[in-house]
Amino acid sequence: MGRPEKPIPDPVSPLGRLAVALRNGRREAGFSYAVLSERTRTVSPGTLQRAASGAVLPRLEVARAFARACGLDVAEVTRLWHAAYQRSLGGRAAGRTREPEPRPDLVENLRGLCAALEELRQANGAPSFRMMERRARAAGKELSRSTAFRISRGTAPASTDCLEAFLVACQVPPRGRAVWFDAWLRAQRQAVRARQDAVGREELKQFEAVVADTSRGQVSQETAVRMLRKAGFDAMERYRRFDAPWTVECLQCGARFRIRLSDVVLMRATCPDCPKLTEHVREAWAELLTNPSGLLSRQLVRALRAATVLPARLQRDHLDVPVFVADRTTLRALQSGAWHPALEDALRRHIRRPFYLDVLLVHDYDTMPAVRTGQRHRRLAKAAGLVDSPLESSPAMGQLVTETRGTATEGSARTAPGLPGRWKPTSNSGA
Template identity: 40%
Template structure:
């Protein structure tokens, strides 16, 4: 402190001596304004004080969010899913001084026609890891709001696309077999169930068709042979455990074993 007492420093900074003493204790990160007043009156430049404060602020945020043993965010080329992308976006926001969401919204307003405005609510959800940018335009708006140089945007765009592809792959896996896969065991070489085969399968399942066959997953008017109620059923559901919605009749699986026919 160049020999200054806290009282003398307080007279220069207009902050209470106790505030300055707490700032120097290292127990809690002081506000940026207190750090600037303290450092600049002790011979440090505003640039140096800002840099040191930002580093301390990022470390404090990291510890508060993830604990002292949390690792760094993944490098962009290693981002593979939304969790990786979310961590990288939050880290970039903190690296660039963690601008408030209100300021981020204002920074994107001027170029809203090109990227769309990054609203405060969207920015907050991204920073709280509740979502990731929903489009490339929103991603670019977020990067612009964090003052990321435009020459770095292609790497971010590539990471965002990889994460989206990963999510799409997970959704496809969760959906299970396609309709074509379900129809194939009953369709023979043609790949599609023929009308007469469909009628035979429906009868084996305990329903009398009341109209022509229109497709494997299309509604089909039929009468339950058990309770005689009329309903619209789908062959795709009947063949894989579907039942009458009135009496609960369900076909014997053995009667619906896939079969092949030269005519198919």
């Protein structure tokens, strides 16, 4: 008769209940540990005896081999092992458990992927790296012990084949591997973005050193403000860093937004509201042509329909609306300014910002023949970039005279947006 086994230290604990189940199964089967070792074919008698001692937590594969050799319920033994494993993680109270399997769908980077793979290995009974190598080889996969060790210590799998071999070694079924492949792809994309961001930051640092005016290779406050104003913006706060967001105000339309000085220097900073301003002005012009108030005469409405509104500019609180006039009859009808209040009312319904209206009449008749004057002037205005529709190129036209009618200060000279340097519009709003 052999020596009796030592009593289980704590038979009511999760680890003790696992040991009790294993011991009872061996006694009911009537096997010694040597016979059990022969039936398992891979586990030594000493390892089986320690598994049933209740002092240490055996590997999950050892507990399952013990159960199969004794004819026990393998699923029940697996459940008892997981309960003992959860208790060994940090002394969790009875009845309070967590999911034994990791969550690969929550993986965002390579570090999280490696942590999830290690949790998967621990949930599978923490098999040795030699055992993982044998499992992968039995399934036709290549996974060395050193590779499995590096993955469990934080080095991400280099390929999907390596990842699949690790999953096979952790006994993940084929239907459960797709979510791990998705996690690997997400982590790889994030790593690529991180490398690109690092390269971009280094390039910006070198570019800043080129345009910097200080010995430290950085742009000073004065130089940053000067670059900003040259690009058409005004600073609303102190300059902090070359690639830091900076609150600015557009000198054209007065809109406030945040940009980076690096984008300004690279000419990638644009005002988001300036295109909207022209759109709102055209919407107001289309509303004006319907004469909703009924206060405009038919002659004025005909003259307005014959004219063309050009891209507007809102500089600070001054809204400049240039209007191209194609013939002298239209010019005489629109010079009165009686239609300005109606235009201003329509503009205020579309532009939710205080402004000071200034209407500019753009015309030139001295250099063009009398035949087809209106069509010719419209084509020239569009070819010069005053209207957004592309047309065939045309000869250079003479000076455009711009008459201002509205509330602008008398004698103030203004230049309509988009006009070439050879066109010199003037203002005689006081006439």
